[in-house]
Amino acid sequence: MKEQKNPRKPIIYYYIAAMVMVMLLNAFVFPLLIRQKINQVDYGTFLTQIENGKVRVVEIEENQIGFITVDDEGKENIYVTGRLDDPELVSRLHKANIKFSKVIPKQNSPLMNFIMTWVFPIILFIGLGQIFANSLQKRMGGNAMTFGKSNAKVYVEAQTGKTFADVAGQDEAKEALTEIVDFLHNPGKYKDIGASMPKGVLLVGPPGTGKTLLAKAVAGESKVPFFSISGSEFVEMFVGMGAARVRDLFKQAQQKAPCIVFIDEIDTIGKKRDNGGIGGNDEREQTLNQLLTEMDGFNGEKGVVILAATNRPETLDKALLRPGRFDRRVPVELPDLAGREAILQVHAKKVKIDKDVDFNEIARASSGASGAELANIINEGALRAIRCGRTKVTQSDLEEAVEVVVAGYQRKGAVISPKEKQIIAYHEIGHAIVAAKQTESAPVHKITIIPRTSGALGYTMQISEGENVLMTKEEAFNKIATYTGGRAAEELIFGTYTSGAANDIEQATKIARMMVTRLGMSKNFDMMALETVSNQYLGGDASLICSPETASKIDEEVLSIIKKAHEKAINILKDNMEKLHELSRYLIERETITGDEFMAVLTR
Ligand code: ADP
Ligand code: MG
Numbered sequence: 001m002k003e004q005k006n007p008r009k010p011i012i013y014y015y016i017a018a019m020v021m022v023m024l025l026n027a028f029v030f031p032l033l034i035r036q037k038i039n040q041v042d043y044g045t046f047l048t049q050i051e052n053g054k055v056r057v058v059e060i061e062e063n064q065i066g067f068i069t070v071d072d073e074g075k076e077n078i079y080v081t082g083r084l085d086d087p088e089l090v091s092r093l094h095k096a097n098i099k100f101s102k103v104i105p106k107q108n109s110p111l112m113n114f115i116m117t118w119v120f121p122i123i124l125f126i127g128l129g130q131i132f133a134n135s136l137q138k139r140m141g142g143n144a145m146t147f148g149k150s151n152a153k154v155y156v157e158a159q160t161g162k163t164f165a166d167v168a169g170q171d172e173a174k175e176a177l178t179e180i181v182d183f184l185h186n187p188g189k190y191k192d193i194g195a196s197m198p199k200g201v202l203l204v205g206p207p208g209t210g211k212t213l214l215a216k217a218v219a220g221e222s223k224v225p226f227f228s229i230s231g232s233e234f235v236e237m238f239v240g241m242g243a244a245r246v247r248d249l250f251k252q253a254q255q256k257a258p259c260i261v262f263i264d265e266i267d268t269i270g271k272k273r274d275n276g277g278i279g280g281n282d283e284r285e286q287t288l289n290q291l292l293t294e295m296d297g298f299n300g301e302k303g304v305v306i307l308a309a310t311n312r313p314e315t316l317d318k319a320l321l322r323p324g325r326f327d328r329r330v331p332v333e334l335p336d337l338a339g340r341e342a343i344l345q346v347h348a349k350k351v352k353i354d355k356d357v358d359f360n361e362i363a364r365a366s367s368g369a370s371g372a373e374l375a376n377i378i379n380e381g382a383l384r385a386i387r388c389g390r391t392k393v394t395q396s397d398l399e400e401a402v403e404v405v406v407a408g409y410q411r412k413g414a415v416i417s418p419k420e421k422q423i424i425a426y427h428e429i430g431h432a433i434v435a436a437k438q439t440e441s442a443p444v445h446k447i448t449i450i451p452r453t454s455g456a457l458g459y460t461m462q463i464s465e466g467e468n469v470l471m472t473k474e475e476a477f478n479k480i481a482t483y484t485g486g487r488a489a490e491e492l493i494f495g496t497y498t499s500g501a502a503n504d505i506e507q508a509t510k511i512a513r514m515m516v517t518r519l520g521m522s523k524n525f526d527m528m529a530l531e532t533v534s535n536q537y538l539g540g541d542a543s544l545i546c547s548p549e550t551a552s553k554i555d556e557e558v559l560s561i562i563k564k565a566h567e568k569a570i571n572i573l574k575d576n577m578e579k580l581h582e583l584s585r586y587l588i589e590r591e592t593i594t595g596d597e598f599m600a601v602l603t604r
């Protein structure tokens with residue numbers, strides 16, 4: 001149930017207004033309306049009219065007589081007159097040949113009367129009022145009665161419908177949040193020992209790792225009201241609205257305590273205040289200041305816990321991060337192998353899946369994928385199963401789905417000349433042989449020369465056996481060698497350079513640069529930091545922090561690493577020339593080969 005106590009209040013005023021209105025109508029307007037048409041005349045006039053033969057119909061009531069006359073133009077008029085004790089009346093009417101009758105007084109029950117004049121109009125007014133208010137609310141996208149107030153949605157458990165069971169992996173994050181759930185359940189336990197909960201918890205991590213999902217799960221688990229608002233909702237077109245919203249949000253939250261306030265994408269309002277440049281952004285600053293003030297203003301014992309999520313923690317204002325505000329930070333990182341497997345399994349529950357699907361295999365093939373991407377893989381797999389006319393998702397569906405998510409759909413209609421196909425095949429086998437021959441490099445999972453919608457003409461998929469948390473200098477170097485392996489094969493066999501290596505070049509350079517500028521893997525610069533990463537969770541753009549002279553030395557260093565790796569790749573391929581030919585022919589024939597097939601030929 002959506003709870004909306006506050007916004008209802010003004011409706012009461014509206015009801016009172018409606019009631020007064022009905023009263024006024026009853027007392028003045030209705031009688032006036034009725035009276036207007038009926039003219040009151042004296043008894044003498046009534047008798048004169050009868051004698052003149054103008055009267056057509058007479059109705060005798062308890063205390064009055066109503067009659068209708070027709071004037072010369074044939075227009076009807078209605079009159080009433082008081083009823084006198086006139087025994088002659090009946091014979092008089094009969095003589096004049098006038099229709100007459102005595103009205104039997106209607107004994108309207110007082111209850112019915114009351115209902116008709118009071119209850120019915122009130123119900124009608126309320127009904128109309130509701131319809132009007134609802135339509136207005138819809139049109140404005142908010143609550144018409146609380147214009148200018150926070151649109152924070154109040155959720156109670158059923159609303160999010162998520163629990164920790166829906167969040168796979170992320171065990172550390174869940175553990176940290178479980179404590180908060182526990183606190184909201186029995187704050188007494190914490191008060192007894194004198195511990196107080198952190199006021200604010202900041203979830204940080206790359207997009208799609210489940211930050212929003214985690215917050216919803218906390219709401220679902222703790223069964224307390226859950227106010228959720230997105231940072232962008234604070235940024236309003238009316239000046240001062242953002243701050244007003246923050247104030248209102250916290251006011252509501254304190255009334256509802258214990259409860260959770262969730263501010264998604266907090267970086268939209270929480271940006272550092274000093275980087276404004278010209279003029280700055282007053283509106284945003286006011287909102288942020290209000291947020292800081294509010295967070296100081298209440299004490300955590302009340303049971304208001306503020307959750308926030310962002311993928312740009314480095315842009316947040318320092319004041320937000322100091323103890324007493326968002327003093328706890330929960331990293332929500334990209335899932336590791338076990339995490340990926342678990343996430344795949346959670347999402348696989350929503351689809352019909354073949355019982356011998358190996359999730360571990362899929363998880364290994366999707367290294368680096370976020371939770372959102374893994375959810376997407378399952379869905380793509382299900383879609384493919386339907387396209388193939390199956391009723392269950394199979395292993396091959398999921399394998400193809402990984403490739404769809406990584407490289408896009410197959411371009412079945414793409415026309416590629418046999419010559420180009422040959423070059424692509426040698427290029428891919430070049431990567432694969434270099435990767436396989438360097439023991440430290442991950443084994444090849446799959447090689448294909450079917451073009452994809454992402455623009456890839458073919459690719460070699462590598463999977464790591466286990467999951468390493470560290471990368472040695474040798475491993476980094478070998479990775480670069482593997483990237484250069486494609487071009488190396490082209491050079492050796494065809495003596496040409498094609499554009500197919502563009503992405504390889506980019507990747508190889510990235511790793512080489514990182515080795516020199518950030519990982520301290522070059523002799524010349526030792527452990528000197530030469531770059532800082534500005535947004536670690538969004539692509540990790542780095543900016544140089546060194547003199548121009550050093551920058552050119554870095555370039556030299558990077559170049560020499562790549563050159564060395566390239567040379568290594570060429571040598572490996574030269575040593576395995578026969579296998580290069582054999583495997584390339586095999587790949588052209590089959591278009592897609594598995595890692596096992598590849599290794600079988602290579603080690604034959
Ligand atoms: P974020 O807020 O970190 O960008 P979301 O919480 O919006 O990411 O996650 C997007 C979707 O990805 C979720 O709705 C869910 O389907 C899926 N997802 C992400 N992480 C997980 C996870 N750990 N377990 C299960 N599903 C996940
Ligand atoms: Mg999110």
Ligand code: ZN
Pocket residue numbers: 427431486487500501504
């Ligand atoms: Zn390549």
